[in-house]
Amino acid sequence: MTDPVFEPVRSQRAFDVIIGQIRAMLRSGELRPGDRLPSERALSEQFQVSRNTVREALRMLEISGLITLRKGATGGAFIAKPDPGVLANGLSDAIQLTAISLSDLTEARLWVESMIVRVACERMTEEHLQALHDNVEQAGKLSAQGDWERKAVVHIEFHNLLAQATGNPILSILMRSLTEVVREIGIAAGPATDDVTLRSRARLLGHLRRRDADQAVAEMEHHLRRLHEMWLTGAYEGSRTPR
Structure with a gap:
């Protein structure tokens, strides 16, 4: 050139x-x-x-x-070659610097993740399903070990794996940005010591394997709303999440 x-x-x-x-x-x-x-x-x-x-x-x-x-x-x-991680971090920083409420975040996640679930049901491969299965299995082992902090990280990565299953890099970047904000809230709230998320993941995987988008979306939305209520009411000990 x-x-x-x-x-x-x-x-x-x-x-x-x-x-x-x-x-x-x-x-x-x-x-x-x-x-x-x-x-x-x-x-x-x-x-x-x-x-x-x-x-x-x-x-x-x-x-x-x-x-x-x-x-x-x-x-x-x-x-430089395009790096989705850099873009995701930049968007995540912008979100965190904006005056957002927990309701804003949950509403955005409901919209974005519902769309991701539907697209994933259409496009995901067996390799994607296996990656999601392995993620849930790893979270289960960490739960059995009482390693709540690492389990929380694995739970968050599940959402990123699901976004990757859509095959759309923009959705992956958007999801990684949102999950970074969720990670910060999770740190403030403290890790959960129950297996509610694991049980929800097991049900969601079943719907994904059957390519049942309606049931998969319903399960994801139910989980996100429940998580919102737990954060909002301070169900996590020491919660300092935005109201």
Whole structure:
């Protein structure tokens, strides 16, 4: 590929202009994953700004997951490959920084997870079903061992596995963002020491195996509403969840 050519920065917000031009080239396809950006010196000349300004812009692009910075003779700034994890974390941070209530979160989960369950019933493979089965089995073993904290983590991962079964990366990113918020609430509330979720998971797996979307959705919605009530009423000892 030929080196991208950037326009000189004419604004006092040089930092934002640099990032904006690079983002625009990514959207247009002029820059693609794996492409190497010009050196800091070349970028500073093209943008007509200091190298420090270029360096800070590149650092922000790296934090956002759009580029990777490598050191050494073969190093430089490279357009990163898409990383759903970075996108999910960014969305999760945005959700947590917004003034949301527990009711807002549960309502969003009911909508999103109901859709995910229906799509998964249509598209999931035997491998997906096995992964879900293994997850529930692992949670059962941790419950028997009294390892409530690790069991809670496994329970949350079940939702991410279910989203992956849809084959839609956007749904997976959205679900991972929501489950990260749920994880934070779970930490504040404290782990549950009962097997209510395990029993619900067993019923849900049965519906999924039969591709019974209506029953699977009903089970998921019942579980999410019950969990909401437990958090809302402080059924978990030491709960500090939002009301």
